[in-house]
């Protein structure tokens with residue numbers, strides 16, 4: 001039977017990262033994959049996570065399954081981290097399900113949404129993170145795109161976004177990036193979040209928010225402001241939160257599907273659908289990352305250490321953005337100030353596919369064909385090389 005299969009094309013992002021790993025050029029620079037890297041090109045383990053890990057290993061007496069919904073301490077902390085104490089209140093209106101990473105959260109959310117609204121169309125930004133399509137589409141939901149990023153102005157074209165979203169009907173789902181839009185780095189302002197809430201109210205669509213970079217744009221509060229506005233205005237919102245980047249738990253597969261609903265009855269029904277989906281997709285959640293995250297978020301000392309380290313990471317990325325945009329602007333005849341206005345790990349450099357490919361072939365400088373780069377992979381050692389390389393193709 002397996003001989004009927006043919007080889008699929010490689011994943012566009014992971015495939016390129018593999019090509020870069022295999023490249024023997026000693027001066028190669030990899031700006032493709034979305035992981036945070038420090039000044040030495042290392043993706044570090046947070047100090048607070050290391051402390052939590054030591055304590056967990058010393059105390060752990062069993063590897064028995066967690067409860068199906070996940071570790072309660074972790075889930076309670078995630079509700080507070082994402083929605084804030086005021087919106088959480090007694091928490092009975094929020095369903096939280098621990099998932100394998102943010103991807104698992106998107107998949108569980110899409111399973112539940114497909115059961116609630118089988119004919120829904122999911123509206124995704126153009127462009128969006130490519131993995132959204134298989135994650136949401138695997139349950140049979142249809143797609144439409146709304147225009148979002150304008151390459152000419154290097155920002156959100158909000159007017160056309162609104163025009164397109166006027167086509168979203170009651171029962172449809174609009175996917176928004178909570179902060180640090182991947183791949184563009186261009187985020188909505190709070191006024192724009194509010195205008196989308198107006199549309200959701202008048203047209204009756206549901207908002208699903210992918211929150212993979214909380215605390216990596218401006219700070220934990222500012223980055224959550226848009227989704228909190230949505231939750232308080234609409235009374236119903238779904239969030240897929242990842243702990244991969246902001247807690248550095250990439251390989252531990254730690255995330256949460258959060259369903260902010262109107263009351264505890266809705267929450268109970270949502271929970272039963274979410275648990276049913278989890279049972280048929282992966283059965284039980286992985287424990288290690290969530291047990292670490294639960295400790296870090298709930299222990300005042302670990303929490304303070306984590307918040308300080310995350311704030312440092314965020315500040316470093318914003319400094320890299322400023323320095324890189326200044327150096328590129330000074331070295332070329334283009335204005336790259338937009339890089340310092342954008343948030344999180346990613347920006348498009350505004351190069352053509354040919355330019356991006358030629359940088360790969362001639363300089364060993366790897367970025368996606370769309371010229372999306374991971375700003376967090378820049379550092380003092382490689383920044384000038386990258387600036388020179390980019391200038392050489394302009």
Ligand SMILES: Cc1ncc(COP(=O)(O)O)c(C=O)c1O
Nearest residue numbers: 034101102103129182212242244
């Ligand atoms: C936009 C976006 N959403 C979700 C995720 C989910 O990541 P993970 O499943 O590793 O938590 C990522 C990771 O790169 C992402 O960039």
